[in-house]
Amino acid sequence: MSEIWQALLNLGDQLAAHVLLSAAAIALGITVALPLAVWASRSPAVSRAALGFASLVQTIPALALLALFFPILLSLRAVFGEGLPTLGFLPALLALSLYALLPILRNAITAQANLDPGVIEAADGVGMTFWQRLRLVEAPLSAPYIMAGIRTAAVWTIGAATLATTIGQKSLGDPIFAGLQTQNWVLVLAGCIASAGLALIADGLLGTIEKGLKTRRRVLTFGGLAAVALGVGAALLANFGGSDERRIVIGAKGFSEQYILARLIGQQLEESGFSVDYRDGLGSAVAHRAVTTGAIDVLVDYTGTIWTNQMRREDNPPRDAMLEEIAAWETDTSGTHVLGRLGFENAYGLAMRDERAAALGIESIADLAGAAGGMTVGGDPEFFERPEWIAMRDTYGLRFAERRNFSPTFMYNALQSGEADVIGAYTSDGRIAADGLTILEDPQGAFPNYDAIVLLSPGTGSNAAIRAAIAPLMGAIDVEAMREANLSVDREEDKLTFAEAARRLADRIGL
Amino acid sequence: MISEDQAALEFRAVGKRYGAVEAVREVSLTIAPSQFVALVGASGSGKSTLLKTINRLAKADSGEVIYEGDPVGSLPLPALRRRVGYVFQSIGLLPHMTVGENIAIGPRLAGEKLSPARIAELLELVELDAGMATRMPDALSGGQRQRVGVARALAGDPHLLLMDEPFGALDPVIRDALGVRVRKLHDELGLTTIMVTHDMAEALLLADRVLVMDAGAIVADETPQSLLEGRGGAVAQELVAVPRAQADRLAELAR
Ligand SMILES: Nc1ncnc2c1ncn2[C@@H]1O[C@H](COP(=O)(O)OP(=O)(O)OP(=O)(O)O)[C@@H](O)[C@H]1O
Ligand SMILES: [Mg+2]
Numbered sequence: 001m002s003e004i005w006q007a008l009l010n011l012g013d014q015l016a017a018h019v020l021l022s023a024a025a026i027a028l029g030i031t032v033a034l035p036l037a038v039w040a041s042r043s044p045a046v047s048r049a050a051l052g053f054a055s056l057v058q059t060i061p062a063l064a065l066l067a068l069f070f071p072i073l074l075s076l077r078a079v080f081g082e083g084l085p086t087l088g089f090l091p092a093l094l095a096l097s098l099y100a101l102l103p104i105l106r107n108a109i110t111a112q113a114n115l116d117p118g119v120i121e122a123a124d125g126v127g128m129t130f131w132q133r134l135r136l137v138e139a140p141l142s143a144p145y146i147m148a149g150i151r152t153a154a155v156w157t158i159g160a161a162t163l164a165t166t167i168g169q170k171s172l173g174d175p176i177f178a179g180l181q182t183q184n185w186v187l188v189l190a191g192c193i194a195s196a197g198l199a200l201i202a203d204g205l206l207g208t209i210e211k212g213l214k215t216r217r218r219v220l221t222f223g224g225l226a227a228v229a230l231g232v233g234a235a236l237l238a239n240f241g242g243s244d245e246r247r248i249v250i251g252a253k254g255f256s257e258q259y260i261l262a263r264l265i266g267q268q269l270e271e272s273g274f275s276v277d278y279r280d281g282l283g284s285a286v287a288h289r290a291v292t293t294g295a296i297d298v299l300v301d302y303t304g305t306i307w308t309n310q311m312r313r314e315d316n317p318p319r320d321a322m323l324e325e326i327a328a329w330e331t332d333t334s335g336t337h338v339l340g341r342l343g344f345e346n347a348y349g350l351a352m353r354d355e356r357a358a359a360l361g362i363e364s365i366a367d368l369a370g371a372a373g374g375m376t377v378g379g380d381p382e383f384f385e386r387p388e389w390i391a392m393r394d395t396y397g398l399r400f401a402e403r404r405n406f407s408p409t410f411m412y413n414a415l416q417s418g419e420a421d422v423i424g425a426y427t428s429d430g431r432i433a434a435d436g437l438t439i440l441e442d443p444q445g446a447f448p449n450y451d452a453i454v455l456l457s458p459g460t461g462s463n464a465a466i467r468a469a470i471a472p473l474m475g476a477i478d479v480e481a482m483r484e485a486n487l488s489v490d491r492e493e494d495k496l497t498f499a500e501a502a503r504r505l506a507d508r509i510g511l
Numbered sequence: 512m513i514s515e516d517q518a519a520l521e522f523r524a525v526g527k528r529y530g531a532v533e534a535v536r537e538v539s540l541t542i543a544p545s546q547f548v549a550l551v552g553a554s555g556s557g558k559s560t561l562l563k564t565i566n567r568l569a570k571a572d573s574g575e576v577i578y579e580g581d582p583v584g585s586l587p588l589p590a591l592r593r594r595v596g597y598v599f600q601s602i603g604l605l606p607h608m609t610v611g612e613n614i615a616i617g618p619r620l621a622g623e624k625l626s627p628a629r630i631a632e633l634l635e636l637v638e639l640d641a642g643m644a645t646r647m648p649d650a651l652s653g654g655q656r657q658r659v660g661v662a663r664a665l666a667g668d669p670h671l672l673l674m675d676e677p678f679g680a681l682d683p684v685i686r687d688a689l690g691v692r693v694r695k696l697h698d699e700l701g702l703t704t705i706m707v708t709h710d711m712a713e714a715l716l717l718a719d720r721v722l723v724m725d726a727g728a729i730v731a732d733e734t735p736q737s738l739l740e741g742r743g744g745a746v747a748q749e750l751v752a753v754p755r756a757q758a759d760r761l762a763e764l765a766r
Contacts, residue, residue, distance in 0.1 A: 122603025124568060126617045126663070127592030136616075140607045216607065 029100030107149025337461030378420030430487025596664030
């Protein structure tokens with residue numbers, strides 16, 4: 001219990017960011033929905049089109065909607081210039097506003113349609129202009145219903161805003177995604193409790209305003225409004241009120257190693273006097289984009305990932321040649337700097353339980369080809385979409401009976417429980433040794449090299465102090481050290497926090 | 512200033528159609544100042560539509576309506592509507608405003624604030640207690656609400672009062688009392704009044720002049736006296752026959 005308290009108390013930044021994001025999204029939703037509703041009340045065609053569009057948006061999963069704004073904003077850079085942010089607050093705001101649109105729009109249109117026609121005729125009859133009628137009659141009579149819509153929108157938006165974490169916006173989703181990654185239920189619970197609590201408070205306050213509007217009690221209306229304003233104001237203060245020095249933003253994709261390495265780099269930078277911030281839980285493609293566009297400053301990425309996914313290469317050169325080409329490519333395409341290798345490799349591989357592999361006489365992926373027809377292969381949601389998987393499948397002619405997606409953590413449990421026979425594993429994962437797993441050999445070299453490398457955004461790469469602060473990490477981390485650190489946060493018992501694991505790792509490599 | 516012989520209101524070949532329906536066809540007539548005119552006719556005969564062409568709640572397709580010398584089409588809409596008091600069949604009190612605010616709404620739109628004393632005076636005109644000003648409309652009876660509707664129509668000191676079945680939803684006793692009260696106000700304030708009604712007896716008892724509408728046209732234009740004497744044509748006489756037969760039967764019962 002006290003652990004959850006502790007976790008909750010650490011969520012101040014995320015809470016403030018979450019409140020601001022949700023409030024801004026709802027405000028934008030209102031700003032778009034209300035004029036649209038007025039227009040719709042004058043034109044059935046507009047009404048149908050607007051409601052149809054808003055309903056369609058609702059059917060898109062929130063996670064996908066958030067991710068979709070990345071390419072949309074990227075293409076909009078042609079119009080608005082390179083300064084347009086493609087990650088973080090802006091796309092999260094736009095996606096969530098679209099999400100908030102439907103309940104507000106629907107309630108506003110319904111409220112207008114249900115206004116007593118006798119009252120509207122009388123308003124015209126006493127000589128009201130269009131705007132007077134809107135302001136003096138339609139708006140006050142529709143207000144309680146519109147408020148009910150805003151209330152629904154607020155609850156949805158606050159819930160969906162947790163997903164903004166995945167596109168690099170700080171939110172209460174940060175602890176949820178970090179916790180899910182490592183089965184750290186305290187973190188997950190803390191994130192859920194905080195966002196649910198926020199939703200309940202917002203619902204209560206907006207409900208008070210709604211009641212005030214309905215019963216025409218100004219005390220309730222203005223009291224509720226004041227409380228909302230106070231909450232948003234406090235969040236603003238917490239978010240922007242502190243020091244305005246620039247923080248170095250370190251990105252991390254959504255798995256343990258990335259969280260730990262981000263902390264390790266962050267701790268090095270802090271020792272050199274920088275202040276840092278973390279953007280955790282980024283999708284693989286999003287993370288790379290983020291560092292090349294300067295949305296984040298530092299990222300640990302993997303040579304093979306960039307080679308196959310960003311550069312779309314299918315050949316497989318030796319590791320030094322590959323790194324050189326990657327560094328040149330990053331410089332040419334975006335000006336991103338490749339600082340160097342951390343020392344270990346985190347390759348994709350196929351893993352089986354030792355006994356199972358031994359019993360079936362499988363040592364390499366080539367051996368697997370014959371047995372695959374009766375096996376289930378598991379992978380994280382990205383795995384089966386990646387070119388590496390496709391290349392390996394075609395190279396060895398693998399035809400599995402079934403394919404299942406797991407989150408990285410659950411994948412290892414699935415292997416133990418027999419729900420998967422083979423999984424797409426990461427070679428630096430601490431659970432490979434701990435769980436007694438065999439990484440199958442890759443005799444044909446279908447998987448490229450996956451050296452962990454540090455990328456610096458175009459703006460950060462030229463900063464000598466930052467480079468110097470991170471430099472001691474180069475070549476310092478071998479795969480054993482990384483596996484131990486990963487296991488220390490992934491294991492079921494006696495989990496370390498990412499920051500603790502990073503400190504231990506620093507000690508181990510003698511920093 | 513309006514000269515004595517200028518018409519308060521004049522319809523010049525006014526026509527209005529809704530799609531295939533010819534709601535008002537070629538209506539021409541003149542109404543003198545201070546006349547109390549009743550407009551009767553079957554449901555759907557075009558009474559409301561004709562009334563609405565005056566303050567342009569319905570826009571005439573052809574012809575024109577002249578109000579105190581000005582074609583209504585030439586007057587700015589808000590100004591026109593403030594000069595014409597209108598009482599709606601549905602009453603149409605604004606439910607989120609007090610009785611007092613409802614009464615003061617017309618002048619307020621013109622940027623003028625009605626004093627509480629003036630609101631009390633208007634309430635008194637329709638025989639309501641001045642204390643009612645602070646009540647919400649939903650705390651009133653139907654009869655009280657329609658009285659407020661009349662007070663609101665009178666708040667802008669109009670010369671012309673238009674009433675569309677103002678007493679339709681009221682019980683007979685209140686209806687009779689309110690009818691008499693409105694006629695008295697008409698006389699006291701020197702109004703020109705047009706009242707739409709289904710009830711020929713009401714028209715005969717209150718009005719100086721009765722217009723009968725049928726399928727969009729005025730088919731009779733008579734004084735109550737001449738209608739009772741059998742003039743005005745078949746449609747009008749059919750309507751007069753109803754209260755007359757009722758009166759006869761009542762007289763028989765009383766014997
Ligand atoms: N807004 C409108 N749109 C289409 N048709 C209309 C509209 N208003 C009136 N009409 C049609 O015009 C004709 C005259 O309607 P109007 O309301 O003037 O009749 P009325 O004599 O006032 O009837 P009632 O006694 O039932 O109130 C009717 O056929 C009606 O259906
Ligand atoms: Mg009517």
